[in-house]
Amino acid sequence: MLVYHLPGTFETREAHLDLLWEAGATGLEERAGLIRAYFDARTDLDAEIADGEWRDEAEQDWQAQFKATLKPVRAGRVTIVPPWLRDEVEAGQTALIIEPGMAFGTGHHATTRMAVEALSALDLTGRRVLDVGTGSGVLAIAAALLGADHATGLDIDPLTIPIAIENAEINGVPPGRVAFAEGSLGLGDESDETFDVLVANLYAELHDLLAGEYAAALRPGSPLILTGILTGKLDLVRAALDREGFGGVTVREDGEWVLVTATSPQA
Structure with a gap:
């Protein structure tokens, strides 16, 4: 599996996300300040996102892995959860259900x-x-x-x-x-x-x-x-x-x- 690792910041990540999709990424996620972009093959990238690193990684079900890492997020009286975790919202909390993309x-x-x-x-x-x-x-x-x-x-x-x-x-x-x-x-x-x-x-x-x-x-x-x-x-x-x-x-x-x-x- 070919993965492109790109450092991301709050100010730049949305633009980087768009450019990676346009370059042919098949999936995107964010981990510890890095954007991970999945590709079927290496491709020429826009100069704005060319400072990342290509890596060959073991094949895996990255979508299932991403879902497995998500946990409910408690924020005051609200708990933010994806649909498959709605039953984990504690009594008395307001559930806010968001279907996440692979990145943000x-x-x-x-x-x-x-x-x-x-x-x-x-x-x-x-x-x-x-x-x-x-x-x-x-x-x-x-x-x-x-x-x-x-x-x-x-x-x-x-x-x-x-x-x-x-x-x-x-x-x-x-x-x-x-x-x-x-x-x-x-x-x-x-x-x-x-x-x-x-x-x-x-x-x-x-x-x-x-x-x-x-x-x-x-x-x-x-x-x-x-x-x-x-x-x-x-x-x-x-x-x-x-x-x-x-x-x-x-x-x-x-x-x-x-x-x-x-x-x-x-x-």
Whole structure:
């Protein structure tokens, strides 16, 4: 079995994932900061992903192996599980069922888990939640399951929208409680709709760019939850929040990743 090992980071992995699929990968997974791409034969790769290493490995049922390594992820009042582990959710926990791909979207990444934990710590009853960069829809769906009146998920990648919708259906979230759309803040959307909570799992430079849009999208005094931030980029995000008048900033670290919460400016 031919496997291509490529170092990955949060900022680059989605682009690397797309390039590896385009190069003919038959499967992808992530292990300890490495993207493992399975190929039938060696192929020329785009320069952006050419710094990896080809390895011949013993033939194995890698999909079955991947499934065997997955465990339920407890995040506050929510437990994120693939469909075949739903019976392992403890009593009193809210099950969030996500059909994982071979690489991402399982909820095992620290950024996703911390964001769900932060949502779980809030009383979302009757609130409207905005998830910016929704991807597979995990955070928007979690908000709906935790009692939000409505959750909206935005993503600039149109390919994620059907996946997020399917995940919402798997979890039994009524269409009126959650909606997904292609787009992002600051991209010409003139909507004056505001939200009670905003969560964004992006990277620090985007949080810096969008900080003003976050303030505009939130009702005064509302919670902001940001993750996808590497510890070395924390100061950039804190400066952006200070610049836009956010208060009550708190920081939580998990390894190399940071979750930042804050309160939107008062009117």
